[in-house]
Amino acid sequence: MSPPAPFTSAAVADTLERIRARTPLVHNITNIVVANSTANALLAIGASPAMVEAEDEVAQLVPLAAALVVNVGTLTVPQAAAIARATHAARLSGTPWILDPVAVGVLDFRSRVALDCLADAPRAIRGNASEIMALAHLRGAGGDAPPPGRGVDSLSGAAEALPAARSLARATGACVAVSGATDHITDGPRVATVANGHPMMTRVTGLGCTATAIAGACLAVGDDAMAACAHAMVLIGLAGELAARIAPGPGSLQVAILDMLYRLDRQAVMEHARIAPLEP
């Protein structure tokens, strides 16, 4: 039987089952706000997280990892050095890696660090519309500078950032995922949309970072980076919308999302995934 088309519920379910079967080691260099919730999300979905950021250690761990996740949310000077070592090691070892450019475009230091590590060929980039537009602009990949974001909030919608995302994908070779009410994922030629999720998710810190980490787990078990990113957006969005059915507020939602990531199965994915290729 041939595999399902990449942007279908069946393909998402296959990815989920591969994560569960392989428990890929996902190395995270991430921020102090989400280190706990990201590790828990990766464990809940069936991956094996490692949070390691000493400069000497990242070079040693990256080649052992099935994927690397780089998140600049609470960047420091030593962490920037560790990121440079890690992404360089990933390029050499062929470990797929994904960048989360938190608040890039607002703060110069992290903008420079994010731009620099693009030279190490990330397999994917996930951010909100403001972040992706800013990174595309910094990379010289067309488009105007976006309206400046405000911290980690985006002032633009995901669809608005699609031209910038396509340009950034073409310039870097990475798949680019733009989160929003409807997520847009592109590798340049192709575009897919994911419409899972719930508005209350914006009141829980770091669910974007969690989406990026889950995309790392999906990259670890699949060769099509764009499919991996789209599947990750379904998995976190679906966990969020199922959790929102029972959560009276964002505290409960954060907890229930971990429960749902753990309990998600083929049937739930087949029933609720809203993923589709976007006709050009």
Next chain:
Amino acid sequence: MSPPAPFTSAAVADTLERIRARTPLVHNITNIVVANSTANALLAIGASPAMVEAEDEVAQLVPLAAALVVNVGTLTVPQAAAIARATHAARLSGTPWILDPVAVGVLDFRSRVALDCLADAPRAIRGNASEIMALAHLRGAGGDAPPPGRGVDSLSGAAEALPAARSLARATGACVAVSGATDHITDGPRVATVANGHPMMTRVTGLGCTATAIAGACLAVGDDAMAACAHAMVLIGLAGELAARIAPGPGSLQVAILDMLYRLDRQAVMEHARIAPLEP
């Protein structure tokens, strides 16, 4: 209609509604224990948190922020440098800022850092009795050295620290909030008390830090720093006591507090706030 008197339920409800309407950007330089729970509390109540501490970045973010929260709970040498840059930038840009002097008086390094940044004119200071008494003593603002605290626990009650708090407020120009079973808030001449809260809250880490962060959000939307601090003590205390009605233990309490911060409304505040000016 004239605005309600500052230390009334109606004034607290107005502050809450202003936060929800404006979603102020609250910049936090905080500790690794509470980064997640503080960000979630700010999101739950309707603010927009940013946790940023690279020295170069704080100078850039502070002028964009509606308030700055400085917490020395897990202070490091680079963080101390970032704090100095941030509070200096806050003074220059007029961004209101609040200090949480965690364990000041117990540990010399953080005591020195906290004392130094008082020169940058914090709008408010929130701590427990031991911390406030120690900081007042360090500042030369009268009073004996307090009985040494033990880590983050206070060995004294809030009322006992009121003279030190008044002196510290007069010496620095900041409003000073002392947390306890009954919180005492003063700007020197005025004193208000808040009697919301629940004893189980002392078994959840970082709820004092959360109170400080929420005070940052209140400072961002109000001109009267003392009213802002008092309103914040009501909001977190009220969330805690409503949460304690349904929480069988401190794990559930931490989650339910976030839900309650999200669900608090004018009616709940009008019904349950216990805030009053203290007659001299």
Next chain:
Amino acid sequence: MSPPAPFTSAAVADTLERIRARTPLVHNITNIVVANSTANALLAIGASPAMVEAEDEVAQLVPLAAALVVNVGTLTVPQAAAIARATHAARLSGTPWILDPVAVGVLDFRSRVALDCLADAPRAIRGNASEIMALAHLRGAGGDAPPPGRGVDSLSGAAEALPAARSLARATGACVAVSGATDHITDGPRVATVANGHPMMTRVTGLGCTATAIAGACLAVGDDAMAACAHAMVLIGLAGELAARIAPGPGSLQVAILDMLYRLDRQAVMEHARIAPLEP
């Protein structure tokens, strides 16, 4: 009445009640993933946590603390310096301390740091089988190098690591606790086993770190380090298995474990503890 034998339910209950009566100050130098959950676990069981890692501050806090917990999970260069200062101070002041050698044997930097601090006479060491086998091998305490672990996962069972654990205990004078489906605890001559716990606990990040922190609290109130470690394994394991009865997934489990640590009492311990000396 003479005290109960060390590896009995009654002795565990006594330790729990001593923690509640004394609220020992437990100083943690730990990782960014578990700082919040560890502090909350210590508060829930009745101890008083302090997370402090500035190099100058650790030297000042260690002599005031009733126990020190050292965890190398997200080790950095400055943290390694702070650990060296802290363990040295603990040796001088007689503060009992415990090492959690997270991922030692996989990453050279932390392996060296963990090995170095053994010179400061830890009272206890807690890890999984891979970590304990690796540390014993590094210490030259007999045994072959273990099959390399993979991040924080152990590829071996606790019983398999018992010979290495005994050698490590004899070489260092520390009690060594090996976590697994059945925990094995040894001081060299003696061995005890603890069979509390639940498989879903492996899907929550940092429960091993929490076990180590609770062992710190137990060390703070008891003279028999091996009994302290065994009692801690019962307390966290029992909280986990009671929590698993009501938790539909790992998010809920993390929350319910804190509730259960808070609610554990003599009766629950007497009824459910599964602790026993292992006959030689």
